[in-house]
Amino acid sequence: xxxxxxxxxxxxxxxxxxxxxxxxxxxxxxxxxxxxxxxxxxxxxxxxxxxxxxxxxxxxxxxxxxxxxxxxxxxxxxxxxxxxxxxxxxxxxxxxxxxxxxxxxxxxxxxxxxxxxxxxxxxxxxxxxxxxxxxxxxxxxxxxxxxxxxxxxxxxxxxxxxxxxxxxxxxxxxxxxxxxxxxxxxxxxxxxxxxxxxxxxxxxxxxxxxxxxxxxxxxxxxxxxxxxxxxxxxxxxxxxxxxxxxxxxxxxx
Amino acid sequence: xxxxxxxxxxxxxxxxxxxxxxxxxxxxxxxxxxxxxxxxxxxxxxxxxxxxxxxxxxxxxxxxxxxxxxxxxxxxxxxxxxxxxxxxxxxxxxxxxxxxxxxxxxxxxxxxxxxxxxxxxxxxxxxxxxxxxxxxxxxxxxxxxxxxxxxxxxxxxxxxxxxxxxxxxxxxxxxxxxxxxxxxxxxxxxxxxxxxxxxxxxxxxxxxxxxxxxxxxxxxxxxxxxxxxxxxxxxxxxxxxxxxxxxxxxxxxxxxxxxxxxxxxxx
Numbered sequence: 001x002x003x004x005x006x007x008x009x010x011x012x013x014x015x016x017x018x019x020x021x022x023x024x025x026x027x028x029x030x031x032x033x034x035x036x037x038x039x040x041x042x043x044x045x046x047x048x049x050x051x052x053x054x055x056x057x058x059x060x061x062x063x064x065x066x067x068x069x070x071x072x073x074x075x076x077x078x079x080x081x082x083x084x085x086x087x088x089x090x091x092x093x094x095x096x097x098x099x100x101x102x103x104x105x106x107x108x109x110x111x112x113x114x115x116x117x118x119x120x121x122x123x124x125x126x127x128x129x130x131x132x133x134x135x136x137x138x139x140x141x142x143x144x145x146x147x148x149x150x151x152x153x154x155x156x157x158x159x160x161x162x163x164x165x166x167x168x169x170x171x172x173x174x175x176x177x178x179x180x181x182x183x184x185x186x187x188x189x190x191x192x193x194x195x196x197x198x199x200x201x202x203x204x205x206x207x208x209x210x211x212x213x214x215x216x217x218x219x220x221x222x223x224x225x226x227x228x229x230x231x232x233x234x235x236x237x238x239x240x241x242x243x244x245x246x247x248x249x250x251x252x253x
Numbered sequence: 254x255x256x257x258x259x260x261x262x263x264x265x266x267x268x269x270x271x272x273x274x275x276x277x278x279x280x281x282x283x284x285x286x287x288x289x290x291x292x293x294x295x296x297x298x299x300x301x302x303x304x305x306x307x308x309x310x311x312x313x314x315x316x317x318x319x320x321x322x323x324x325x326x327x328x329x330x331x332x333x334x335x336x337x338x339x340x341x342x343x344x345x346x347x348x349x350x351x352x353x354x355x356x357x358x359x360x361x362x363x364x365x366x367x368x369x370x371x372x373x374x375x376x377x378x379x380x381x382x383x384x385x386x387x388x389x390x391x392x393x394x395x396x397x398x399x400x401x402x403x404x405x406x407x408x409x410x411x412x413x414x415x416x417x418x419x420x421x422x423x424x425x426x427x428x429x430x431x432x433x434x435x436x437x438x439x440x441x442x443x444x445x446x447x448x449x450x451x452x453x454x455x456x457x458x459x460x461x462x463x464x465x466x467x468x469x470x471x472x473x474x475x476x477x478x479x480x481x482x483x484x485x486x487x488x489x490x491x492x493x494x495x496x497x498x499x500x501x502x503x504x505x506x507x508x509x510x511x512x513x514x515x516x517x518x519x520x
Contacts, residue, residue, distance in 0.1 A: 018509075020509060051512075054509075054512045057343075057347035058346070058347060058506070059342075059343060059346050059347050059506060059511050059512050060506060060509050060511070060512045061506050061507045078349075078351075079349045079351055080349075082347065082348060082349040083349045085347075087347060089343070091343070092340075092343040092344050092347075093340075094344065095265075095335075095339035095340075095341050095344075096339060097269060097272075097273075097339055098265065098268055098269070099268075102265075102268045105264065106261045106264055106265045106268070107261070107344070107348065109257045109258065109260055109261035109264060110257075110258055110261045110345070110348045110349070110350050111348060111349060112255065112257055112258070112349070152344075
């Protein structure tokens with residue numbers, strides 16, 4: 001029974017803790033992301049969201065705790081775990097000295113994508129990058145770079161997708177299109193997504209569940225559409241501000 | 254090891270070279286300058302010394318072999334530095350790329366780029382200054398092999414140092430061959446060196462190559478076991494350098510340095 005439950009989880013983090021010297025960046029958090037589920041990881045700057053994502057991506061070792069991607073322990077089998085993962089983040093743009101198409105080809109090889117040429121063509125279409133395929137990523141606008149980064153993130157049909165503020169540089173119309181594409185991708189491929197953003201409208205629009213982090217801990221978890229009401233708040237933004245400024249009132253209340 | 258992942262690193266390097274004359278030119282420009290400069294120096298030395306000793310295979314040959322070693326070492330380091338310069342570590346190391354795949358990609362990239370330099374040197378040295386590789390006979394193959402292996406080892410070691418100390422440590426990479434050259438006895442016999450330098454020289458595989466080269470030119474017997482020892486030493490250095498790189502990468506993941514690489518330190 002337990003095995004069945006584990007199989008449904010794309011990501012399982014247990015007792016995840018990260019300490020830098022005396023500073024506790026992530027304080028023993030546990031959470032899961034299921035198939036076909038978009039989980040919002042919310043919290044003020046410095047709450048530990050990016051540290052958490054870095055640990056899931058295997059570029060930062062947890063001080064303690066375990067991370068399993070589709071049941072594969074990343075500490076024990078990093079390569080196998082990361083084959084089924086991908087990510088896009090504003091702080092990790094694609095190399096600016098390669099064109100969009102070149103970057104997709106290089107990363108396609110890194111992720112061992114089958115039928116790579118067809119996959120690249122499909123993604124260039126999907127993210128409206130056809131006209132930019134021969135443009136170096138360094139000369140793209142921030143919105144175009146975001147789309148190129150998302151195309152790279154989808155290359156290997158990841159089972160787990162980590163998105164760190166994926167629409168931060170996009171205009172509202174493009175951001176809406178991108179959200180729709182990600183939702184479509186999630187529904188079609190039964191992907192699990194861990195999504196960080198400061199845009200509360202976006203959270204309500206796309207996330208099935210949210211985790212509110214503050215000072216390295218998960219303080220709240222629930223449906224973004226009902227969570228504010230459960231804590232006596234009008235909106236998710238109001239709840240966010242309370243978590244950021246007065247987390248103790250929530251913990252106690 | 255997955256070849257497609259190593260191939261990704263090589264392909265990236267090919268794309269960069271294809272689109273950038275600034276990267277292509279150094280592959281052969283400096284070695285060409287070196288060969289021309291030393292070609293004229295040897296020609297001059299041949300003219301002013303009446304001994305009949307031919308400096309071309311000794312000096313020009315040594316320059317060519319040493320430059321080959323330097324290009325190999327720099328080839329590995331350059332391919333690594335491309336990732337430093339383009340802030341690509343997160344994208345790379347959050348992918349299923351293993352350290353073995355990555356290093357293999359750097360090495361193959363270096364073979365490709367240094368071959369260009371070697372070809373240029375061979376053409377210039379033989380066409381304009383009469384350097385004949387028949388003078389070294391079949392021993393040229395192990396000579397190149399030892400230098401190739403040691404260049405790879407040193408390139409990986411320097412890359413690990415840059416990974417550990419951050420982008421500013423790049424300056425450590427470039428002068429390493431110059432620092433080693435007095436000990437490697439490129440232009441003179443090891444016996445010329447003071448005792449303490451000779452001890453260091455014994456640990457440097459290139460010194461066996463250059464000693465062997467001079468022995469062949471002088472018509473003496475080449476000590477085959479010495480060259481074998483140099484090859485073995487180079488192979489051990491590659492293993493040690495790869496192990497060291499893996500340790501440094503592990504340290505960077507453990508401390509958080511990899512995720513905050515531009516900060517150079519997490520303390």
